[in-house]
Amino acid sequence: MPPADLTIRLLTHADLPAYKALRDTGLQHDPEAFTSDFDTASALPPATYATRLGQPPDDHFILGAFDAGGAMLGAVVCEREARLKKRHEAELVGMIIAPAMRQRGIGKALLKEFDTLVRKLPGLEHVVLSVTADHAAAVKLYEGAGFVRYGLQPRAIKIGEQYHDKALMLKQL
Structure with a gap:
């Protein structure tokens, strides 16, 4: 169950510094979950992510989950x-869910609102994603939101000498 005071809303330009900070934390905490690397991405200014902002029926948006104090606890991007x-x-x-806030229903709440918004996009038939295959909690979260696995990209991410596979998932709308 998500926190009672959780607010989920579309991000604006004013939210970009908080989004970048959350993303940088994710890159550092779970490097195998991202194709971007921390050293490169952390050097970028928050405005780099402005192209991801939008309002449905735009083709892209970022949803953020915020606590009562306005701290960003999680985010998800549609492109x-x-x-x-x-x-x-x-x-x-x-x-991305802040590491200290995982297993509290925030990801599930974000995916529910994500689903509501993508269903408003004209002509959209399905949503795809890739997730690090051995991240069982993330795979389970997506399956619970109606995504099904349709493939595997072996050795999709390489960190040092270690490879990570990506599960490819799809949700029909």
């Missing part, structure tokens, strides 16, 4: 292709 032949598909990218 959609501009190419006509891929307009039926959106991608869920960059799901």
Whole structure:
């Protein structure tokens, strides 16, 4: 069950510093979950992520989960292709929950609102994502939200000499 005082809303330009801080924490805490690396991404300014902002029916947006004090506890990003032949598909990218706030229903609440918003996007038929295959809690979270695994990308991420597979998942709308 998510905290009673949890607020989920679309991010604005004013939220970008908090989003970047949350993302940097995620990159540092779970490097195998991201294709970006901490050293490169942490050097970027918050404005780098402005292209991800939007309001439905835009093709991209970031949802944030906030506590009563306004601290960002989690975020999820939707991106959609501009190419006509891929307009039926959106991608869920960059799901991040603050490490200290996991297992409290925040991810589930974000995915529920994400689902509500993507269903408003004209012509959208399904959402895809990739998740580090051995992150059982993340895979279970996505399965609980209706995503099904359709493939595996072996050795998708390489950190040092260690590889991590990515499970490829899809949700029909």
